[in-house]
Amino acid sequence: MQDLDFYFAFASGHQLLDGLKVTLYLTFWSNVIGLTCGFLLAMVGVSPIRPLRWLYTCYIEIFRCTPILLQIVWFFFCVPILFNVYWSGEFLGLLILGLNLTAFNAEAYRASIQAIPPAHHDAAIALGLGSRVTALHVIMPQAALNAMPVLVTNAIGAFQQSALVALVGVADLMYQGKLLSTQTYRPIEAYTSVAIIYLVISVVFGQIAGFFERRNELYR
Amino acid sequence: MPSFDITFVAKYWQTLLMGLGLTLEFTAICIISGTLLGLVLALMSRSQHLAVRTVVRLYVELIRGVPVLILLFWIFFCLPVVTGLEIGNFLSAAIALTLFMGAATCESFRASLKSIPIEQYDACTALGLTNRSRTLDVVVPLMVMRAIPNLLSNTVALFKESSLASAVGTVELMYIGQNIANSTARPIEVLTVVGILYFIVGFILTRLVSIAESRVLSRLAN
Numbered sequence: 001m002q003d004l005d006f007y008f009a010f011a012s013g014h015q016l017l018d019g020l021k022v023t024l025y026l027t028f029w030s031n032v033i034g035l036t037c038g039f040l041l042a043m044v045g046v047s048p049i050r051p052l053r054w055l056y057t058c059y060i061e062i063f064r065c066t067p068i069l070l071q072i073v074w075f076f077f078c079v080p081i082l083f084n085v086y087w088s089g090e091f092l093g094l095l096i097l098g099l100n101l102t103a104f105n106a107e108a109y110r111a112s113i114q115a116i117p118p119a120h121h122d123a124a125i126a127l128g129l130g131s132r133v134t135a136l137h138v139i140m141p142q143a144a145l146n147a148m149p150v151l152v153t154n155a156i157g158a159f160q161q162s163a164l165v166a167l168v169g170v171a172d173l174m175y176q177g178k179l180l181s182t183q184t185y186r187p188i189e190a191y192t193s194v195a196i197i198y199l200v201i202s203v204v205f206g207q208i209a210g211f212f213e214r215r216n217e218l219y220r
Numbered sequence: 221m222p223s224f225d226i227t228f229v230a231k232y233w234q235t236l237l238m239g240l241g242l243t244l245e246f247t248a249i250c251i252i253s254g255t256l257l258g259l260v261l262a263l264m265s266r267s268q269h270l271a272v273r274t275v276v277r278l279y280v281e282l283i284r285g286v287p288v289l290i291l292l293f294w295i296f297f298c299l300p301v302v303t304g305l306e307i308g309n310f311l312s313a314a315i316a317l318t319l320f321m322g323a324a325t326c327e328s329f330r331a332s333l334k335s336i337p338i339e340q341y342d343a344c345t346a347l348g349l350t351n352r353s354r355t356l357d358v359v360v361p362l363m364v365m366r367a368i369p370n371l372l373s374n375t376v377a378l379f380k381e382s383s384l385a386s387a388v389g390t391v392e393l394m395y396i397g398q399n400i401a402n403s404t405a406r407p408i409e410v411l412t413v414v415g416i417l418y419f420i421v422g423f424i425l426t427r428l429v430s431i432a433e434s435r436v437l438s439r440l441a442n
Binding site (some may be wrong): 061062064065066067068069070071073074077078081082160161163164166167174177178181187188191192194195198199202203206 | 281282284285286287288289290291293294297298301302379380381382383384386387394397398401407408411412414415418419422423425426
C-alpha cells in the first residue's frame with residue numbers, strides 16, 4: 001500500500017471548496033423549492049376536490065416509487081429535448097432535486113396537518129372563527145411545528161442526495177473529489193476528504209436540528 | 221421535438237426485463253445481508269460494554285452521515301488499495317448497500333427494541349428463562365414483529381438505492397437502460413420505460429408497506 005498523504009488534499013482544498021459551494025448552492029435552492037412548493041402541494045393534497053387529490057397522489061407516487069438517480073438522469077436527458085431548452089447543469093440539478101424534495105416535504109406537511117386532532121376544528125367553529133383564521137392561526141402553526149423534524153431530515157437527505165448530480169457531470173463536491181482522485185491517483189485521500197466534509201456537515205446539521213427539536217418538545 | 225415512438229423500446233423488452241431481474245436479485249442479496257447485519261448491530265447496541273455501544277453508534281452515524289454514492293465509490297476505489305484484494309464492481313456495490321442497509325435496519329430494530337414493554341423482561345425473569353432463551357425466544361420475535369413495517373420501507377429505499385450500483389458499472393436495470401438510451405440516442409422513450417419498470421415494483425412494495433403497517437398496528441392494539 002502506498003503512503004497516505006493528506007497534505008495534498010489540503011493543497012487542493014480550493015478545488016474541493018469550489019465543489020462544496022456548488023453542493024451547498026444545490027442544497028439551498030432545492031430546499032427553497034421543496035419547502036414552498038411542498039407546502040402548496042400539500043394544500044392540493046388536503047383539498048376537498050377529489051381530482052386534485054388524485055393529482056397529488058400521482059405526483060407523490062411517481063417521485064416516491066422511482067430511484068432518484070433515474071429521476072435525475074431522466075431530467076437531464078429528456079427535459080432539454082422535450083422543452084427545447086438549454087439550461088446549465090446546476091440549474092437542472094437544483095430543479096430536479098427541488099421537485100423530488102417537494103414530493104417528500106408535501107407528505108410531511110400533509111401528515112402533520114392531518115395529525116391535528118379534529119377537536120381543534122370543532123373548537124375553532126365553536127369560537128366562531130372563519131375558515132381563513134382557522135387555517136392560518138390554528139392549524140398552520142401547529143402543523144409547521146409537527147412537520148419540522150421531518151422537514152429537517154429531508155433537508156439533510158437532499159444535501160446527501162445532491163451528490164448524485166455528479167454522475168451527470170455537475171461539478172459539485174462529489175464530482176471534484178472524483179476529479180481529484182483521477183488527477184492525482186490518490187483515491188483514498190480524495191474520497192476520504194470528501195466523505196469527511198459530507199459527514200461533518202450532515203452531523204452538525206443533525207445536531208442543530210436535534211437541539212431545536214428537544215427545545216420544541218419542552219415548549220409544548 | 222423529435223418523433224416520439226415508445227413502441228421501439230419493445231425490441232429491448234427482454235434485455236430490460238433481465239435488468240429488472242438483476243436489480244431484484246441484487247436488492248434481495250443486500251436485504252438479507254443488510255438485515256442480518258442490522259440485527260446483530262441492534263443487539264450489540266444493548267450490550268453492557270460501553271465500547272461496543274459506542275462502536276455501533278459511530279458506525280450508524282458514519283454510514284448515515286455520508287451519501288451512499290461516496291460510500292460506494294470509497295469501497296470501489298479505495299478498499300482494493302487498502303486491503304490489496306481485487307473487489308469487483310458487483311461485490312463493492314453489494315458491500316456498500318449492505319453497510320447502508322445495516323445502518324438503517326439497526327435503527328429500525330433499535331426503535332422496536334425500545335418499544336418492547338419492560339413487563340416482558342420481568343415476565344422472563346419470573347419464568348426463570350436463561351439469558352439466551354430470553355433473547356432468542358422472547359426479545360427477537362417481539363422486536364422483529366414490531367420492526368416489520370420499518371424493515372419493509374427500508375426495503376423500498378434499498379430497491380431504489382440499488383440503481384446507484386450502475387455508477388460503478390454493475391449491470392442492472394439502470395445500467396442497461398442508460399446503455400440502450402445512449403446507443404439508440406432515444407433517451408426519452410428508454411428512460412421512461414425504465415422508470416415505469418421501477419415504478420411498478422416500487423409501487424407494489426410501498427403498498428405492501430402500508431398493508432403490513434396496518435396489520436402490525438392492529439396486532440399491537442389487541
